[in-house]
Amino acid sequence: MIAPTGPDDLRAALAKTIVGQESVIEALLLALLSNGHVLLEGAPGLAKTLACRSLAAALTADFKRIQFTPDLLPSDIVGTRIFDQRESSFATVLGPIFANVVLADEINRAPAKVQSALLEAMQERQVTIGPQSHALPDPFVVMATMNPLDSEGTYALPIAQMDRFLMKVNVGYPTSDEELMILDRFAMADTQPVRCVATLDDVRTWRAKAHDVHIDEKLKRYIVALVAITRAAKSVTIRSAAGATLRAAELIDYGASPRATLALAFLARGRALLHGRDFALPDDVRAVAAAALRHRIGFNYRLTTEEVGSDALIDALVAAVPAP
Amino acid sequence: MARRLVAQLGLVAAAALCVAHAQTLQRLTVESFVLNSDAARPRVDVPFHLIVTLRVRERVPEIDNLQLPILAQLELLGDERQTVSGPRGTQYREVITVVAHSAGTLAIAPATLQAIDARDGKPKEWFSNPLTLEAGVPASQIIHDGGAAILAGAVILLRLLLVVIGAAFVVGVAILLVRRANRTVPVPPVTTPTVAPRPRTRAELIGDALVVLRTERTRAAATRVRGAVWRMLGASEGETLGDVLRRPGTRDPAVREMLVGLERSAFTYDADLQGAIEDACGALERYASALG
Numbered sequence: 179m180i181a182p183t184g185p186d187d188l189r190a191a192l193a194k195t196i197v198g199q200e201s202v203i204e205a206l207l208l209a210l211l212s213n214g215h216v217l218l219e220g221a222p223g224l225a226k227t228l229a230c231r232s233l234a235a236a237l238t239a240d241f242k243r244i245q246f247t248p249d250l251l252p253s254d255i256v257g258t259r260i261f262d263q264r265e266s267s268f269a270t271v272l273g274p275i276f277a278n279v280v281l282a283d284e285i286n287r288a289p290a291k292v293q294s295a296l297l298e299a300m301q302e303r304q305v306t307i308g309p310q311s312h313a314l315p316d317p318f319v320v321m322a323t324m325n326p327l328d329s330e331g332t333y334a335l336p337i338a339q340m341d342r343f344l345m346k347v348n349v350g351y352p353t354s355d356e357e358l359m360i361l362d363r364f365a366m367a368d369t370q371p372v373r374c375v376a377t378l379d380d381v382r383t384w385r386a387k388a389h390d391v392h393i394d395e396k397l398k399r400y401i402v403a404l405v406a407i408t409r410a411a412k413s414v415t416i417r418s419a420a421g422a423t424l425r426a427a428e429l430i431d432y433g434a435s436p437r438a439t440l441a442l443a444f445l446a447r448g449r450a451l452l453h454g455r456d457f458a459l460p461d462d463v464r465a466v467a468a469a470a471l472r473h474r475i476g477f478n479y480r481l482t483t484e485e486v487g488s489d490a491l492i493d494a495l496v497a498a499v500p501a502p
Numbered sequence: 503m504a505r506r507l508v509a510q511l512g513l514v515a516a517a518a519l520c521v522a523h524a525q526t527l528q529r530l531t532v533e534s535f536v537l538n539s540d541a542a543r544p545r546v547d548v549p550f551h552l553i554v555t556l557r558v559r560e561r562v563p564e565i566d567n568l569q570l571p572i573l574a575q576l577e578l579l580g581d582e583r584q585t586v587s588g589p590r591g592t593q594y595r596e597v598i599t600v601v602a603h604s605a606g607t608l609a610i611a612p613a614t615l616q617a618i619d620a621r622d623g624k625p626k627e628w629f630s631n632p633l634t635l636e637a638g639v640p641a642s643q644i645i646h647d648g649g650a651a652i653l654a655g656a657v658i659l660l661r662l663l664l665v666v667i668g669a670a671f672v673v674g675v676a677i678l679l680v681r682r683a684n685r686t687v688p689v690p691p692v693t694t695p696t697v698a699p700r701p702r703t704r705a706e707l708i709g710d711a712l713v714v715l716r717t718e719r720t721r722a723a724a725t726r727v728r729g730a731v732w733r734m735l736g737a738s739e740g741e742t743l744g745d746v747l748r749r750p751g752t753r754d755p756a757v758r759e760m761l762v763g764l765e766r767s768a769f770t771y772d773a774d775l776q777g778a779i780e781d782a783c784g785a786l787e788r789y790a791s792a793l794g
Contacts, residue, residue: 392771396725457770461744500740502768 183376185211185384185452191236191375196229197363198356204452205347205469206233206321210381211388211448214344214441215300215320217285217473222325224349230281230321235372237381239278240315244296246288252295256305257312270307275299278315278378282322286332296320297339317381337476344441345466346473348489384451391447392457396502401442401463403499408475409433414498419485426491429484431476441470460501467496527625528566530617531559533591537571537613537630543638544608549579549601554613554630556594560620561587565594571611571632576600602637609634707734708790712783715767719779724767727782731764756792760785 185207192203202218206229209216218226227243234241244255257273274280275296282296299305300320304313322343325332340346352360393401407414410433411426418424445466450458471492481488534557541550556565564585580599585592602608610633619626702710711727729739735757737746743765746752752761763782770778 392769394721394769397769457766457774459765459769460742464742464744500738501742 183380186454187375188233188236189452191373192229192232195232195372196225197359198352199225199229199349201347202226202229202349204449205345206230206319207452208445208448208466209319209321209344210317211384211451212344212441212444213317213385214444215322215342217322217324217340217343217346218349219324219346220349221351224351226321226323226349227281227283230279232372233319233321234277234279236375237278237378238374239317239378240276241279241281242274242277243281243283244274245283246285246292248287248289250288250292252292255292255295256299257307259308268308270310270312272307272312273305275305276312276314278317278319280318280320282320284325285322286324286335289333290336293333293335293339296322297342301342317378317385337474340473341435341437343473345445345469347469348472387456388444388448388451390456391450393443393447394457394502397446397458397460397463398443400460400499400502401439401446404442404463404467404496405434405436405439405471407433407495407499408438408471411495411498414494416486416491416494422484424480424484424486426495429477429481429486429491431478433476434471434474438470438474441474442466445470464496464501468492471495527616527618528562529560529620529623530562530615531591531620532615532617532628533557533559535613535615535628535630537610537633539633539635541635543636544602545638546602546605549599552598552600552610552633554594554596554598556615556630557591558594559591561589562592563587565592565615567616568594568596569614569616570596570598571613575604575606575608576602576610605637605639607634608637704734705790705793707731708786708793712786712790715779715783715786719776721768721775724764724775724779724782728764728768731760735761754792756785756789760789 188210189203189207192206193200196203202225205216205218208214210233218229220226231241231243233239244250253273255273255275257271257276259268259270261267262269285293285296299314303316303318304311306312324335408430411430414426415423416426416429442463446458446462449462449466450456453462468489472488475488475492477488477491480486481491534555536553536555538553538555539550540553544550554568554570556568558565562585578598578600582597582599584595584597586595612629612632614630615628617626617628618624707730711730714723715727717723732739732741732746735746735749735751737749743761746761747758752758760782763778763785767775767778767782
């Protein structure tokens with residue numbers, strides 16, 4: 179008898195290709211289980227693209243990569259209608275968004291109208307081309323990479339659009355040991371292709387299981403309190419790089435939306451399933467809090483001028499809410 | 503004739519009662535018997551302590567026939583007794599928590615002790631010193647008084663302070679002179695004893711947790727027990743299981759199993775609750791047996 183495939187098999191398959199970056203792998207799996215989309219931010223060359231490509235390969239899923247550039251048009255993403263002279267009619271050509279795993283590379287290099295076309299498709303899970311609507315495949319996961327905003331030639335994504343992403347993951351540099359392993363794996367030997375370990379049906383089954391993960395009443399209140407404190411953080415203080423004590427509320431223009439509340443619940447459920455549980459714990463919520471909140475809070479200029487890290491501020495907010 | 507007989511019988515009965523009472527008295531050599539207060543000027547509606555300290559030369563498990571003064575002007579809030587026996591005798595301390603509800607002079611009569619004086623074998627009654635305290639008005643009331651009253655009070659206090667310092671100096675010199683002349687054994691200073699209740703052992707706490715969980719078998723009980731076990735391990739309730747498991751005292755597999763079991767009981771879905779509680783009870787039992 180063959181043991182049923184679980185999300186852990188997928189994690190193991192990805193870990194064989196991607197060195198380190200556990201947070202990226204977990205984010206991809208959580209997005210898959212929660213039917214959401216991921217925003218990956220980090221410097222170029224940190225295996226963001228490789229991770230997405232490997233995920234698609236491990237699932238035998240359709241994979242498309244869209245390189246966002248300043249001259250990209252919405253029709254380059256969603257598709258267009260082309261006049262067929264022989265038939266004397268318009269034919270629909272579907273864009274690269276029609277895939278299970280879509281990598282939107284350097285999303286902040288394209289102008290706002292292109293970004294909004296992608297984000298609308300992400301939200302609606304369908305695209306309207308001419309008179310006809312086309313449903314996107316299921317599962318449909320967008321992994322968008324983003325260069326840090328201070329990089330040259332980038333357009334900031336509006337918060338309203340960032341909110342559509344279930345989570346935002348900051349991709350960091352590997353450790354020295356991991357970098358040595360990268361050298362061995364990719365420069366000294368032939369790169370092994372990712373083995374297919376699960377089907378799209380498996381993904382749908384996992385998703386249903388994740389949806390059934392129990393969230394206790396105490397945990398629901400904890401989630402709501404976590405989001406609420408981003409909107410009224412008067413009592414929370416944080417130290418700046420210069421050692422000054424600042425009130426968190428002075429660094430925040432606006433707090434997270436109710437979509438953050440939902441995202442925390444979905445992600446906590448997904449994490450519980452990834453850890454083999456059918457009930458979520460406060461640890462699950464706390465572990466995903468930064469990823470669910472960091473792109474949904476409107477930080478103001480003082481965060482930069484006072485040299486307070488946004489993640490440090492989120493950590494302080496999370497720490498201020500006692501877990502149940 | 504008959505009246506005389508009744509009177510004689512009465513005297514005999516009284517004498518017999520006295521003898522019987524004397525026979526129940528302890529044989530003690532009283533060294534010191536002091537009534538003290540931890541507040542010279544107790545505030546109205548603020549609890550303070552009266553401390554009765556008795557030192558006897560004999561080693562006795564407890565002191566009988568010690569009567570506390572009747573505290574008519576005070577409300578009794580609590581009473582703690584401590585008897586410590588050692589090679590140098592026995593020290594008995596009783597800390598009475600009281601509160602005054604009105605300002606003014608509090609005259610507290612002495613405490614009494616009835617015992618047979620070990621030095622001459624006669625039943626006697628000893629008295630501690632009486633106490634006179636001035637119950638002051640609460641701070642809030644003082645604040646309501648006018649600035650002039652405060653100023654006048656300050657002047658009076660200053661004068662009083664000068665008088666007290668002068669008197670203390672005179673008394674101090676007199677005490678020094680008397681001590682030099684007499685070399686008496688000083689009465690040990692009476693400090694407020696803090697009689698802390700004996701902390702419950704881990705085994706007792708786990709035993710309590712098991713009783714609660716087995717009896718109630720509800721999520722609320724599981725959550726309470728989880729909180730109690732976390733506190734036992736030094737964790738606060740605002741932490742997560744991950745935080746608690748990172749503590750150095752939770753490396754033991756039995757502790758980890760217990761914590762994970764209780765976490766499951768507190769957060770699992772309803773259909774799994776009874777199984778989770780059963781598993782948590784098993785983990786608690788295993789930890790209790792590991793503790794011995």
